[in-house]
Amino acid sequence: MEIKLKDARLKTLSEKVQVYFRDEHDDSIGELKASLIIDFFINELGAEIYNQAISDAQGFLQDKLIDLEQILYVPEPTKGKL
Numbered sequence: 001m002e003i004k005l006k007d008a009r010l011k012t013l014s015e016k017v018q019v020y021f022r023d024e025h026d027d028s029i030g031e032l033k034a035s036l037i038i039d040f041f042i043n044e045l046g047a048e049i050y051n052q053a054i055s056d057a058q059g060f061l062q063d064k065l066i067d068l069e070q071i072l073y074v075p076e077p078t079k080g081k082l
Contacts, residue, residue, distance in 0.1 A: 003047075010035060014034040017029070
């Protein structure tokens with residue numbers, strides 16, 4: 001699976017990376033270098049982050065389905081009692 005960012009999002013992230021390098025490392029990098037750094041991290045971490053998000057969503061939905069089952073369950077009358 002390929003993770004592709006929209007151009008506007010990539011530009012915003014690129015600007016944030018440039019600011020980070022300027023403020024934290026006293027280093028000026030251009031938009032191309034910032035974009036390459038973003039691509040590196042997407043390639044290295046993207047699938048792992050995506051899979052964790054899917055796992056978290058699955059757990060959340062399972063918890064909600066258990067709650068729904070408890071809410072919707074109607075106990076049946078015991079046999080022999082009216």
